[in-house]
Amino acid sequence: GESVGLHLPTLSVQEGDNSIINCAYSNSASDYFIWYKQESGKGPQFIIDIRSNMDKRQGQRVTVLLNKTVKHLSLQIAATQPGDSAVYFCAENPLTGTASKLTFGTGTRLQVTL
Amino acid sequence: DAGVIQSPRHEVTEMGQEVTLRCKPISGHDYLFWYRQTMMRGLELLIYFNNNVPIDDSGMPEDRFSAKMPNASFSTLKIQPSEPRDSAVYFCASSTVGGYNEQFFGPGTRLTVL
Numbered sequence: 001g002e003s004v005g006l007h008l009p010t011l012s013v014q015e016g017d018n019s020i021i022n023c024a025y026s027n028s029a030s031d032y033f034i035w036y037k038q039e040s041g042k043g044p045q046f047i048i049d050i051r052s053n054m055d056k057r058q059g060q061r062v063t064v065l066l067n068k069t070v071k072h073l074s075l076q077i078a079a080t081q082p083g084d085s086a087v088y089f090c091a092e093n094p095l096t097g098t099a100s101k102l103t104f105g106t107g108t109r110l111q112v113t114l
Numbered sequence: 115d116a117g118v119i120q121s122p123r124h125e126v127t128e129m130g131q132e133v134t135l136r137c138k139p140i141s142g143h144d145y146l147f148w149y150r151q152t153m154m155r156g157l158e159l160l161i162y163f164n165n166n167v168p169i170d171d172s173g174m175p176e177d178r179f180s181a182k183m184p185n186a187s188f189s190t191l192k193i194q195p196s197e198p199r200d201s202a203v204y205f206c207a208s209s210t211v212g213g214y215n216e217q218f219f220g221p222g223t224r225l226t227v228l
Binding site: 034036041042043044045046049089101102103104105106107 | 118156157158159162170205207216217218219220221222
């Protein structure tokens with residue numbers, strides 16, 4: 001029979017508009033979060049990170065917002081371009097006693113329409 | 115810098131055969147991670163090393179999987195014997211400061227076990 005895989009939520013955005021990708025994380029003790037971008041056939045690529053002592057961090061065209069109260073992370077992309085089309089993952093450091101272990105979310109597919 | 119290098123990029127093998135995946139981390143990075151990505155389970159951490167020593171292998175699926183890091187510039191992930199359910203994309207990543215710095219991913223090895 002047909003295998004059931006992860007259903008990736010998809011966000012369709014028109015070129016030039018702003019994109020907002022959301023992520024709910026699981027561990028209230030996590031203190032480090034990263035957003036990765038994965039293009040088809042490639043490995044995940046770092047976009048931006050944020051520590052839990054911050055609410056907001058800005059990069060080039062990207063902003064990450066962290067709401068620890070509701071365990072929510074968002075990635076905002078300004079003036080979305082066709083090259084932004086990819087799957088975006090959030091990752092958290094769940095602080096399992098080993099600082100290096102990241103847990104990745106299931107991802108969101110961003111489709112940029114012309 | 116050449117980035118994280120993985121070989122082979124594609125591997126097709128038959129059930130029961132031994133498979134060895136290879137990784138060269140970025141020079142100077144002291145952490146190395148092996149991940150597996152499937153449609154069913156997303157991106158999963160299998161094992162990671164710090165200064166060539168395995169730190170956490172709790173993600174390794176079963177005894178058929180083993181990983182080694184004989185020196186700072188080389189690591190292998192071996193599957194023996196391979197099974198069709200091992201079919202996935204395997205990524206290697208490296209970083210400099212544990213989970214508090216970005217992990218740089220390689221291009222991945224797409225493994226197909228027939």
